[in-house]
Amino acid sequence: MTIRQPRVGGRARSGGRPTLEEVAARAGVGRGTVSRVINGSPRVSERTRAAVEAAVAELGYVPNTAARALAANRTDAIALVVPEPEGRFFAEPYFSDIIHGVGVALAETEVQLLLTFASKDRERRRLAQYLAAQRVDGVLLVSVHADDPLPDLIEDLHIPAVVSGRRSASEPLASVDSDNFEGAKAAIGHLFGRGRTRIATITGRLDVYGAQRRLDGYRAALSEAGLEEDESLVEPADFTEEGGRRAMSELLRRRPDLDAVFAASDVMASGARQILREQGRRIPEDVSLVGFDDSAIARHMDPPLTSVRQPIEEMGREMTRLLLAEIASVDAHQPRSARQLTREQVVLPTELVVRASS
Amino acid sequence: MTIRQPRVGGRARSGGRPTLEEVAARAGVGRGTVSRVINGSPRVSERTRAAVEAAVAELGYVPNTAARALAANRTDAIALVVPEPEGRFFAEPYFSDIIHGVGVALAETEVQLLLTFASKDRERRRLAQYLAAQRVDGVLLVSVHADDPLPDLIEDLHIPAVVSGRRSASEPLASVDSDNFEGAKAAIGHLFGRGRTRIATITGRLDVYGAQRRLDGYRAALSEAGLEEDESLVEPADFTEEGGRRAMSELLRRRPDLDAVFAASDVMASGARQILREQGRRIPEDVSLVGFDDSAIARHMDPPLTSVRQPIEEMGREMTRLLLAEIASVDAHQPRSARQLTREQVVLPTELVVRASS
DNA sequence: AGGTACGGTGGGAGCGCTCCCATGTGTGAT
DNA sequence: ATCACACATGGGAGCGCTCCCACCGTACCT
Numbered sequence: 140m141t142i143r144q145p146r147v148g149g150r151a152r153s154g155g156r157p158t159l160e161e162v163a164a165r166a167g168v169g170r171g172t173v174s175r176v177i178n179g180s181p182r183v184s185e186r187t188r189a190a191v192e193a194a195v196a197e198l199g200y201v202p203n204t205a206a207r208a209l210a211a212n213r214t215d216a217i218a219l220v221v222p223e224p225e226g227r228f229f230a231e232p233y234f235s236d237i238i239h240g241v242g243v244a245l246a247e248t249e250v251q252l253l254l255t256f257a258s259k260d261r262e263r264r265r266l267a268q269y270l271a272a273q274r275v276d277g278v279l280l281v282s283v284h285a286d287d288p289l290p291d292l293i294e295d296l297h298i299p300a301v302v303s304g305r306r307s308a309s310e311p312l313a314s315v316d317s318d319n320f321e322g323a324k325a326a327i328g329h330l331f332g333r334g335r336t337r338i339a340t341i342t343g344r345l346d347v348y349g350a351q352r353r354l355d356g357y358r359a360a361l362s363e364a365g366l367e368e369d370e371s372l373v374e375p376a377d378f379t380e381e382g383g384r385r386a387m388s389e390l391l392r393r394r395p396d397l398d399a400v401f402a403a404s405d406v407m408a409s410g411a412r413q414i415l416r417e418q419g420r421r422i423p424e425d426v427s428l429v430g431f432d433d434s435a436i437a438r439h440m441d442p443p444l445t446s447v448r449q450p451i452e453e454m455g456r457e458m459t460r461l462l463l464a465e466i467a468s469v470d471a472h473q474p475r476s477a478r479q480l481t482r483e484q485v486v487l488p489t490e491l492v493v494r495a496s497s
Numbered sequence: 498m499t500i501r502q503p504r505v506g507g508r509a510r511s512g513g514r515p516t517l518e519e520v521a522a523r524a525g526v527g528r529g530t531v532s533r534v535i536n537g538s539p540r541v542s543e544r545t546r547a548a549v550e551a552a553v554a555e556l557g558y559v560p561n562t563a564a565r566a567l568a569a570n571r572t573d574a575i576a577l578v579v580p581e582p583e584g585r586f587f588a589e590p591y592f593s594d595i596i597h598g599v600g601v602a603l604a605e606t607e608v609q610l611l612l613t614f615a616s617k618d619r620e621r622r623r624l625a626q627y628l629a630a631q632r633v634d635g636v637l638l639v640s641v642h643a644d645d646p647l648p649d650l651i652e653d654l655h656i657p658a659v660v661s662g663r664r665s666a667s668e669p670l671a672s673v674d675s676d677n678f679e680g681a682k683a684a685i686g687h688l689f690g691r692g693r694t695r696i697a698t699i700t701g702r703l704d705v706y707g708a709q710r711r712l713d714g715y716r717a718a719l720s721e722a723g724l725e726e727d728e729s730l731v732e733p734a735d736f737t738e739e740g741g742r743r744a745m746s747e748l749l750r751r752r753p754d755l756d757a758v759f760a761a762s763d764v765m766a767s768g769a770r771q772i773l774r775e776q777g778r779r780i781p782e783d784v785s786l787v788g789f790d791d792s793a794i795a796r797h798m799d800p801p802l803t804s805v806r807q808p809i810e811e812m813g814r815e816m817t818r819l820l821l822a823e824i825a826s827v828d829a830h831q832p833r834s835a836r837q838l839t840r841e842q843v844v845l846p847t848e849l850v851v852r853a854s855s
Numbered sequence: 856a857g858g859t860a861c862g863g864t865g866g867g868a869g870c871g872c873t874c875c876c877a878t879g880t881g882t883g884a885t
Numbered sequence: 886a887t888c889a890c891a892c893a894t895g896g897g898a899g900c901g902c903t904c905c906c907a908c909c910g911t912a913c914c915t
Contacts (some may be wrong), residue, residue, distance in 0.1 A: 530864060542864090877897100
């Protein structure tokens with residue numbers, strides 16, 4: 140019979156970082172007590188707490204996340220799922236602003252942010268597996284299309300999740316969206332105020348709910364003003380600059396008498412501006428132009444573009460808050476299938492930023 | 498004496514996800530064998546491998562990351578440290594392009610990306626603690642200032658790390674940078690080609706190494722062309738639009754005869770353009786303007802801005818590759834202090850994108 | 856036939872934490 | 886003084902994996 144030696148030398152303590160056990164020894168208490176102090180449990184005497192905190196400080200102790208995750212069945216991390224290169228997410232200014240907002244909301248917590256990329260359906264299914272494999276406590280989804288399988292997979296897995304931009308009026312997941320409807324109405328109202336009456340619109344991809352809502356807002360504003368609907372003033376596009384150019388050409392061909400254009404994104408407005416200029420229409424003298432997003436492009440366009448600002452950063456913050464609340468409301472030890480999630484819906488107001496183009 | 502019951506019901510298996518043990522039972526093999534298959538060890542027979550893979554597929558098994566991290570002392574995750582809101586990192590187009598590049602490089606691997614935010618020195622020190630606490634296998638640092646304490650902390654901790662943009666000619670950490678020197682030279686050479694001889698420059702913050710190198714390139718180009726150096730044509734700024742305006746005003750006051758301006762960033766070029774226009778100088782007829790970065794601003798400026806393109810996305814990819822190589826070269830079980838890291842330096846070429854402003 | 860070598864395999868130990876039960880220890884009620 | 890009960894505390898068990906050692910069988914040598 141051989142006496143097994145403990146692993147010495149072979150499997151070295153990595154970097155020599157202190158463990159809970161060592162902190163406990165140093166403070167002259169048990170492991171459980173240190174754990175309680177670290178996790179802010181009230182069931183510790185003041186004396187003991189102070190001793191432990193001193194030991195933690197002296198040793199520079201930082202809990203090992205992996206061990207904690209394994210034992211407690213939570214990761215203190217959330218994932219932001221980024222739909223890869225296609226899609227407008229990497230476009231201005233959505234991406235950095237959302238992340239910025241998420242970062243701000245997370246700053247007050249110990250929660251980490253994981254960025255995951257997935258474009259094709261296959262990848263997104265694989266991703267769902269990972270999400271289910273206890274990698275993260277919850278998921279932030281941005282820029283989801285109506286036919287994306289991921290949200291439904293997540294719904295089925297009972298993973299806490301929040302989407303930005305609802306996919307439809309009846310979004311099953313928790314969501315945060317800006318008020319696209321009222322934003323569009325405000326833009327059209329502003330154009331009325333400038334005396335415009337033949338107002339055209341270039342829409343985004345109408346399978347995106349937000350784009351649909353902007354069109355709804357446009358129509359509602361016209362109808363409230365008592366103007367008859369005129370489909371020759373509506374031209375669908377796809378959120379791209381090229382699409383904006385194409386749509387603008389088409390509108391001018393059909394309705395050379397138009398006196399204003401509401402584009403459902405700044406990028407499309409930029410495309411529209413190029414065509415208007417080529418055809419000798421002055422902005423804003425001949426044609427008023429209004430965009431949507433209030434991106435950097437709007438500020439640097441010539442003339443600077445009036446645009447509907449979405450509170451993107453605030454959306455990021457709010458999404459994170461909703462998600463953290465959902466996570467807190469579930470017990471990590473109960474089976475996923477038994478979880479009851481809140482799935483709250485939040486809509487944030489937009490703001491019209493008036494510049495020289497209108 | 499009481500017989501302790503195993504935790505049944507109380508601490509439920511979360512979501513009922515299968516474990517290694519269950520896969521092993523299903524495949525009729527031992528735990529170790531399944532582990533070998535999962536990790537692609539060659540020391541498994543073909544028959545056994547097939548049986549295990551079948552069991553994995555049937556059960557939909559996904560390894561638990563936390564358990565793996567704990568046992569293997571690696572996380573299969575890297576961190577991108579984002580210097581918060583101040584700084585030009587969140588500005589166009591650096592942020593999204595770098596992340597995009599990182600994402601591309603990571604797509605072929607199982608490595609996850611963690612985003613960490615830290616602006617103030619205090620936060621950055623705290624961050625170093627976390628990084629050391631086995632949260633990640635390596636660190637990507639972007640937009641570091643010369644006086645940032647974080648890189649040195651990381652250096653001391655022997656954590657694999659790569660910085661974008663060297664801090665000095667003798668960068669101790671591995672780094673990826675674009676060729677700021679040659680980029681600037683190319684811009685000036687282009688202006689010579691347009692017949693310009695009184696070429697001014699607006700510099701970035703000169704405590705940023707890249708800004709210094711752009712200035713060096715400007716000077717080298719003039720000197721090679723046999724022009725005498727003229728400090729009245731050099732005006733320092735700070736990478737902001739406001740700084741660009743201020744510097745441009747100052748340059749025009751000092752040298753009303755200038756016929757070209759090389760701004761060390763597009764944002765500053767945008768500021769300069771405003772002043773040039775206010776003072777009635779036509780671009781490019783009276784004054785040629787060249788920027789740096791080739792951001793979205795450059796494309797949408799009026800006139801579109803000639804600019805030096807940095808291969809930002811490629812930098813992100815290259816940084817990630819370097820980092821993964823560094824991580825692979827160290828044994829996770831050896832003490833940090835014993836690690837020998839490569840610390841390679843990579844410089845990527847820039848490209849001049851000529852548009853109507855020059 | 857016996858020895859040696861080696862590919863293939865099973866499973867113990869342990870990673871560092873949380874959870875919870877059992878055991879003190881002090882307080883006030885009886 | 887005795888009992889009850891709260892609060893504080895210690896430490897066993899276990900989370901799911903990797904690492905490694907011991908062991909098995911077969912092939913190949915002498």
